[in-house]
Amino acid sequence: MAQNFESVEKALAEKLEGVQLDEVTRILYGRKYPSLSIPDSATQLASTGNFQLSAYTISASPEQTRAPRLVRVAAIQNSIVLPTTAPINAQRDAIHQRIGEMIEAAAQAGANVIGLQEAWTMPFAFCTRERLPWTEFAESALNGPTTAFLSKLARKHDIVIISPILERDEEKDDVIWNTAVVISHTGHVIGRSRKNHIPRVGDFNESSYYMESTLGHPVFETKYGRIAINICYGRHHPQNWMMYGLNGAEIIFNPSATVGALSEPLWGIEARNAAIANHVFTVAINRVGTEVFPNEFTSGNGLPAHKDFGHFYGSSYIAAPDGSRTPALSRVQEGVLIAELDLNLCRQTKDAWGFRMTNRLDLYAKSFTQAADPEYRPDIRREK
Numbered sequence: 001m002a003q004n005f006e007s008v009e010k011a012l013a014e015k016l017e018g019v020q021l022d023e024v025t026r027i028l029y030g031r032k033y034p035s036l037s038i039p040d041s042a043t044q045l046a047s048t049g050n051f052q053l054s055a056y057t058i059s060a061s062p063e064q065t066r067a068p069r070l071v072r073v074a075a076i077q078n079s080i081v082l083p084t085t086a087p088i089n090a091q092r093d094a095i096h097q098r099i100g101e102m103i104e105a106a107a108q109a110g111a112n113v114i115g116l117q118e119a120w121t122m123p124f125a126f127c128t129r130e131r132l133p134w135t136e137f138a139e140s141a142l143n144g145p146t147t148a149f150l151s152k153l154a155r156k157h158d159i160v161i162i163s164p165i166l167e168r169d170e171e172k173d174d175v176i177w178n179t180a181v182v183i184s185h186t187g188h189v190i191g192r193s194r195k196n197h198i199p200r201v202g203d204f205n206e207s208s209y210y211m212e213s214t215l216g217h218p219v220f221e222t223k224y225g226r227i228a229i230n231i232c233y234g235r236h237h238p239q240n241w242m243m244y245g246l247n248g249a250e251i252i253f254n255p256s257a258t259v260g261a262l263s264e265p266l267w268g269i270e271a272r273n274a275a276i277a278n279h280v281f282t283v284a285i286n287r288v289g290t291e292v293f294p295n296e297f298t299s300g301n302g303l304p305a306h307k308d309f310g311h312f313y314g315s316s317y318i319a320a321p322d323g324s325r326t327p328a329l330s331r332v333q334e335g336v337l338i339a340e341l342d343l344n345l346c347r348q349t350k351d352a353w354g355f356r357m358t359n360r361l362d363l364y365a366k367s368f369t370q371a372a373d374p375e376y377r378p379d380i381r382r383e384k
């Protein structure tokens with residue numbers, strides 16, 4: 001895997017032009033979104049901060065009885081700033097400062113809702129299976145330093161922020177969770193959603209640290225629309241997306257941490273398919289860069305012990321209910337991706353395709369109940 005390969009979109013644009021490029025783009029990405037005009041001040045911040053800033057408009061058809069419901073969503077993908085050997089507070093503070101700059105650029109570009117990547121305040125250290133010092137990154141969702149930091153920015157810029165952190169539930173047994181905190185434009189915490197599906201694959205040894213959520217599929221009513229969060233590995237589970245959709249989500253964020261060797265060919269498919277199947281917008285956000293840890297760890301595959309997790313390939317993107325999607329952010333650089341969505345597209349696509357109407361929930365409710373019984377055997381008919 002080439003770690004300096006920038007993006008599929010750049011490779012296509014370098015080799016194709018004119019009608020060929022337009023047709024390949026249409027077939028692979030759906031309709032081409034116009035760029036969204038953003039103030040020079042935002043572009044300037046991206047340039048001095050050395051991060052990518054891309055912005056698109058995802059329109060819906062005009063309606064006679066409803067005004068457009070325009071929301072600017074921003075996805076931020078970042079790298080860790082200090083080496084993983086630096087003191088924990090210094091590592092977290094440096095990432096705070098970096099994300100502060102990126103949020104400032106997103107806010108100047110008019111973002112209303114900002115989504116950050118999974119466990120954004122820390123290296124993805126779960127590969128190591130070591131507890132200290134990594135568990136020291138866990139903090140209270142309600143009054144930890146990260147929520148305090150973001151609450152101020154949310155209030156200042158009138159924005160909603162989705163903040164996926166390693167949570168320490170200090171009010172309940174000190175248990176650790178993988179949590180997304182939803183911070184309102186007022187600066188208050190509206191609530192939290194936790195990771196429903198915990199991976200047991202490759203170096204994703206997260207099950208050594210936290211368990212599956214018991215909170216179900218909460219949807220958060222915000223000033224800018226109804227929002228849900230399907231954390232990382234949950235994107236492989238169509239029912240997880242579906243339940244957020246059934247609970248009324250219009251935008252589902254998928255904060256992730258995933259590496260090229262494991263999941264890159266799946267990445268562009270899963271959140272996009274979820275947008276199509278559930279008539280929602282999806283925002284897939286992956287961290288970027290290679291993180292190196294002080295001690296070697298093994299992967300249970302016979303290969304030599306190693307100190308890094310592999311390359312986190314970024315490539316964050318936004319998909320719309322009609323199946324179109326934005327180009328991805330870079331595979332190698334930090335970035336802010338902004339899209340102005342017209343949420344009316346959710347209902348318009350619902351009416352056009354009718355997947356909600358035709359989803360046969362009653363049929364599957366019965367089938368799932370049966371299939372969930374350990375005594376159930378697959379219904380395979382054979383020639384006698």
Ligand SMILES: NC(=O)NCCC(=O)O
Pocket residue numbers: 118198199204231232233234256257258259262263
């Ligand atoms: N963070 C996380 O759940 N990663 C698992 C690997 C994947 O789902 O691609």
